[in-house]
Amino acid sequence: MKEANAKAYWAANIKLIMGYLVVWFVVSYGCGILLVDVLNNIHFFGFKLGFWFAQQGAIYFFLALIIMYARSMNKLDERFDVHEQ
Template sequence: MTSDKAKDYWSRNLRLVLGCLVVWFAVSFLFGILLVDVLNTVQIGGYKLGFWFAQQGSIYTFVALVFFYASKMNKLDREFDVHEG
């Protein structure tokens, strides 16, 4: 791989990771802790929304996030032809 291509691959990877980490931060630290009182004014079934994010929603989002990242990276690997045989 040429060094330009390698740089491009790496910066696309970094952008993807950064995007995922923004979501990671939002569902846990933001919705689950910092904004918990505001979100708790919304009720979904028996759950207050902020409480739900802290004890349920953040965990579901983490799972989805890891699989999203894995599939995006697999695509990126093939696009740059750096995937394994």
């Protein structure tokens, strides 16, 4: 792989991961911890929303993140032709 191509691949890689980690932070530390008291005023089915994020929601978001990460990274590898045969 050429130097420029490698750099572009790495930049795209970092950008992708940063995006996912922002969501990761917002759903766990944000909704589940820092904003929990505010969100607890909102009712979500039988839950207080903040409590739901801390004990259920964050985990669902994590799962969605990992799946999206696997898909987009595998696509990225193919686009830059660095995937294993």
